[in-house]
Amino acid sequence: MWWNRDSTPTITDAQPSADDQLRHRRRVYTVIMAIHIIGFAVGGALYARAWWTGLIIIIVTGPLQWVAVLLANAAPRHPRTRTPP
Numbered sequence: 001m002w003w004n005r006d007s008t009p010t011i012t013d014a015q016p017s018a019d020d021q022l023r024h025r026r027r028v029y030t031v032i033m034a035i036h037i038i039g040f041a042v043g044g045a046l047y048a049r050a051w052w053t054g055l056i057i058i059i060v061t062g063p064l065q066w067v068a069v070l071l072a073n074a075a076p077r078h079p080r081t082r083t084p085p
Contacts, residue, residue, distance in 0.1 A: 016076070025072045032068035036061050 016024075039061030047054030 021076050029068050029072035032064055032071065036064035036068065039064070
């Protein structure tokens, strides 16, 4: 019924706006890609001196670009609905 206020969403139950979600996804993508680029550069530089350390860093940071794209394109999770007491 229209006078039932229990079904009215409160401010804390509201989803973040589309702009906020996009801003968050861009920030996550940028941070992960920065870590990937820095790690790849450090791994490449270390590969000349200590090849095994450089290779490990390159292998670890290699999949980060894939992870960054997956997280940037992921739909936001829906919060769990609260059940009234």
